Every structure is written in C-alpha cells, then in structure tokens.
Amino acid sequence: xxxxxxxxxxxxxxxxxxxxxxxxxxxLFGQMLIQRSLNESSDDAHVVxxxxxxxxxxxxxxxxxxxxxxxxxxxxxxxxxxxDFSETLNLWVKxxxxxxNGKLGLEKTYFVKNSSAIQKLFDEIEPxxxxxxINADSVAQKNYTAQSSHNxxxxxxxxxxxxxxxxxxxxxxxxxxxKERVENVKRIEFILFGFTILTLVxxxxxxxxxxxRYVQEVILRIKESEQELQTxxxxxxxxNEQLVSTQKDLVKATExxxxxxxxxxxxxxxxxxxxxxxxxxxxxxxxxxxIGQMLTGLKLDSEQLKSxxxxxxxxxKSFEEHQKLIDETIxxxxxxxxxxxxxxxxxxxLSSAIRLxxxxxxxxxxxxxSFNDLTENITIPNKxxxxxxxxxxxxxxxxxKHAKAQKVSITLSNEKNKYITLSxxxxxxxxxxxxxKKSRFGGNGLGNLQTxxxxxxxxxxxxxxxxxxxxxFVKIPIINDSL
Numbered sequence: 001x002x003x004x005x006x007x008x009x010x011x012x013x014x015x016x017x018x019x020x021x022x023x024x025x026x027x028l029f030g031q032m033l034i035q036r037s038l039n040e041s042s043d044d045a046h047v048v049x050x051x052x053x054x055x056x057x058x059x060x061x062x063x064x065x066x067x068x069x070x071x072x073x074x075x076x077x078x079x080x081x082x083x084d085f086s087e088t089l090n091l092w093v094k095x096x097x098x099x100x101n102g103k104l105g106l107e108k109t110y111f112v113k114n115s116s117a118i119q120k121l122f123d124e125i126e127p128x129x130x131x132x133x134i135n136a137d138s139v140a141q142k143n144y145t146a147q148s149s150h151n152x153x154x155x156x157x158x159x160x161x162x163x164x165x166x167x168x169x170x171x172x173x174x175x176x177x178x179k180e181r182v183e184n185v186k187r188i189e190f191i192l193f194g195f196t197i198l199t200l201v202x203x204x205x206x207x208x209x210x211x212x213r214y215v216q217e218v219i220l221r222i223k224e225s226e227q228e229l230q231t232x233x234x235x236x237x238x239x240n241e242q243l244v245s246t247q248k249d250l251v252k253a254t255e256x257x258x259x260x261x262x263x264x265x266x267x268x269x270x271x272x273x274x275x276x277x278x279x280x281x282x283x284x285x286x287x288x289x290x291i292g293q294m295l296t297g298l299k300l301d302s303e304q305l306k307s308x309x310x311x312x313x314x315x316x317k318s319f320e321e322h323q324k325l326i327d328e329t330i331x332x333x334x335x336x337x338x339x340x341x342x343x344x345x346x347x348x349x350l351s352s353a354i355r356l357x358x359x360x361x362x363x364x365x366x367x368x369x370s371f372n373d374l375t376e377n378i379t380i381p382n383k384x385x386x387x388x389x390x391x392x393x394x395x396x397x398x399x400x401k402h403a404k405a406q407k408v409s410i411t412l413s414n415e416k417n418k419y420i421t422l423s424x425x426x427x428x429x430x431x432x433x434x435x436x437k438k439s440r441f442g443g444n445g446l447g448n449l450q451t452x453x454x455x456x457x458x459x460x461x462x463x464x465x466x467x468x469x470x471x472x473f474v475k476i477p478i479i480n481d482s483l
Contacts (some may be wrong), residue, residue: 367426
C-alpha cells in the first residue's frame with residue numbers, strides 16, 4: 001500500500017503541476033495580450049480622433065484665411081482670429097507630419113501604425129497639403145497684397161475639397177484597421193480560452209478522476225481494516241488497564257515500604273536521641289553527685305588547711321594555686337553537667353533553661369544577647385522541651401564557633417496554643433546557601449537539627465547571606481501523635 005501510495009501521489013503530483021503550469025502560462029499570455037490590446041486600442045482611438053481633427057483644422061484655417069484677407073469686410077472677426085491663426089496652422093502641420101511619419105508627439109507620444117494603404121493616401125494628399133500650408137503661411141506672414149489675396153484664397157479652397165475627401169479616406173482606413181486588430185485579439189483570446197478549457201478537461205480526466213478512484217480504494221481498505229484495528233484497540237485497552245492496576249499496586253507497595261522505612265528510621269532516630277538524653281542525664285548525675293561532691297569535699301578540706309601556718313611563702317602560694325585549681329575544676333564540672341542536662345530545664349521549664357544557656361554562652365563568646373519569651377506559660381511536652389533546648393544549644397555553639405556575631409536574638413513563642421516556634425537570629429558573617437553543600441555548622445550539624453525537627457513533625461527554615469547573618473526558624477506542633 002505504501003508503494004502504491006508513492007507511485008500514485010508522484011504521478012498525480014507531476015500531472016497536476018504540469019496542468020497548473022499550462023493554465024498559468026495561458027492565463028499570463030492572455031493577460032499580456034489583453035493589456036497590449038487595450039493600450040493599442042487606446043492609441044488607435046487617439047489617432048482616429050487626431051486624424052478627424054485634421055479635417056476640422058483645415059476647414060478652420062481656410063475660414064480664418066478668408067477673414068484675415070478681408071479685414072475691411074470682416075474687421076471684427078479678423079481681429080478675433082488673427083492671434084489664433086499661426087497657432088492653429090502650426091498644430092495642423094505638426095499633426096500632419098506626425099501622422100504621416102508614424103510618431104505623433106503632443107502632450108503624449110503616440111506611435112501610429114500606417115499600413116501601405118494609409119501611406120499611399122498620405123502620398124496622395126501631400127500636394128494638396130503643401131498648397132494649403134504654403135498659402136496659409138503667406139496669410140500668417142501677411143505676405144500678400146489685395147490683388148494676390150484672391151488667388152491665395154482660391155488655391156486654398158480648391159485644394160481643401162480634395163484634402164477633405166482624401167482625409168476622410170484616411171480616417172476611415174484608420175478605423176477599419178483598428179477594428180481588424182481588435183478582431184484579431186478577440187480570435188486569439190478565444191483560442192487561449194479554448195486551450196484553457198481543454199487543459200482543465202484533461203486535468204479532470206488525468207488527475208481528479210484517478211485521484212477520486214484512489215481515495216475510494218483507500219477508504220475501502222480503511223473500512224476493511226477498521227474492525228481489526230478496533231479489536232487490537234480493545235486488547236490494548238485491556239492490557240493498559242492491567243498495567244495501570246499493576247502500577248497502582250507497585251506504587252502502593254513502594255509507598256507502604258517507604259512509610260515503613262521512614263517509621264523504622266524515626267524509631268531508630270528517636271531511640272538514639274532518647275538514649276543520648278538518658279546517657280547525658282546519667283553522666284550529669286554522675287558528675288554532680290559523684291565527682292561534684294568529691295570536689296566539694298576536697299574544697300572544704302582545703303579550706304580547713306588555711307588555718308594552719310605555712311612553712312614559707314612558696315608553700316602558701318602553692319596552696320592558693322591548688323585551691324584555685326579546685327575552684328576551676330568545680331566550675332568546669334558544673335558547666336559540663338549543665339550542658340549535659342541542666343537541672344533548670346527539669347525544674348523550671350524550657351524558657352528558663354534557654355535564658356540561662358544564652359547568658360552563659362554570651363558571657364563566654366562576648367556577644368550581646370536578647371531573649372523574648374512569648375509562650376504565655378503554656379504546657380509544653382517534655383520531649384519537645386528537650387529537643388528545642390538541644391536545637392538552641394547546638395545553634396549557639398555553632399554561632400560561637402563560626403559566626404563571629406556581635407548580637408544574637410532568641411524568641412520563643414506559640415501560635416494559638418497549637419504550635420511552638422523558636423527563632424535564632426545573629427548578625428554574623430553568614431554563608432552562601434546555594435554554594436554550601438554542608439552547613440556552616442560543620443559536620444552533621446544541620447542534619448541533626450533537621451532530624452530533631454522531623455521527628456517532632458515540625459518544620460525548619462534557614463535563611464543566610466554572606467555578610468548579613470543567619471536566621472533559623474523552627475515550628476513544632478504541640479499536639480503531636482509521635483509523642
């Protein structure tokens with residue numbers, strides 16, 4: 001079918017292009033012929049009018065010559081025509097030679113087609129024209145006497161009759177030849193029209209009828225294959241439905257597996273964080289109840305040694321340094337214990353713990369700190385308090401290590417008692433969010449924050465720009481199924 005389509009289409013295309021070319025060529029030739037005929041007809045009409053005007057001018061010249069040679073009798077008329085006589089005579093002579101020579105130049109140049117018959121008539125009229133023009137020129141130049149004026153008028157009138165007769169023949173011949181040219185154009189136009197009709201008929205039999213047959217054949221083949229196509233489409237639809245069902249089952253299984261893995265990951269992460277918190281609590285108790293108590297007892301014992309006399313000044317200074325070291329160790333132990341698990345968090349809540357943490361960090365890092373508590377004394381679950389405290393602690397540690405900030409602001413607030421929000425804003429050096437693959441917090445700092453927030457079903461947003469500081473916004477739902 002494909003080969004048949006190519007053969008038929010190529011053949012029909014060639015025939016169609018040839019037919020169109022012939023029709024276009026005939027139309028173009030006919031249009032050119034019509035335009036040429038119209039132009040020639042226009043020139044022929046002007047030539048016939050100018051030839052007829054020659055008769056009128058010759059009569060007018062003779063009339064004006066009679067009036068000018070008899071001024072005593074026709075004084076008023078002679079004065080009226082005296083200025084026009086030379087102009088009329090020149091126009092008559094110019095038109096005569098223009099018609100005779102085939103090129104008439106007036107306001108527009110007209111090319112005159114003089115046949116042998118017309119040329120013979122011009123040869124016959126030439127003597128008459130010469131007599132009239134010579135005598136008229138004598139009148140125009142006033143080269144005559146009262147006695148010779150009679151002969152001048154007689155010669156002009158005698159030759160005028162013959163001039164008018166021959167001029168009538170010339171005008172008639174011009175008109176006859178113009179009509180013959182129009183008839184020739186009509187015949188040629190009719191022949192072109194016949195060729196055009198013939199081309200269209202051939203185009204119908206050689207192009208359109210075969211094309212209709214081919215289209216009918218194609219339609220029959222399409223109808224024959226339609227049933228088969230419908231059957232295949234039905235089979236394809238059934239297969240597609242099976243594929244869609246399988247795809248849905250696969251997507252559902254994948255989603256369930258992802259949810260299960262996510263829950264397992266959350267459980268592991270939660271267990272890990274809770275284990276860390278329990279270990280921190282244990283270490284904090286060990287430091288506070290064990291090492292802290294021993295250091296306190298050591299300090300009390302060293303205080304009792306103050307009352308004893310020292311052997312020398314060196315011994316006294318050594319004792320003072322020893323006592324100072326005990327104080328520093330006690331303070332360091334308290335700091336470590338506080339960082340591991342501040343008792344103020346358990347005793348007084350999140351707001352007091354963050355305030356105390358911020359004051360201690362600001363004192364050690366030398367930056368101005370401000371804390372705004374807008375929670376309105378709402379009840380916050382212990383798990384959320386512990387995680388928000390750890391988020392704040394890790395954020396402040398990173399500000400102290402990397403940001404070089406001059407001012408840090410922390411705000412703790414709640415939204416309609418449904419969400420608790422934490423914002424930490426610093427004016428440090430910031431970082432490029434697009435170029436930095438890892439957080440400027442170093443290591444897995446950002447990942448730890450995101451993990452803690454995710455386990456609480458919350459959201460975290462970090463905005464930072466080089467030279468313009470960093471802002472961290474955390475939003476946690478207070479009523480949480482994971483709790």
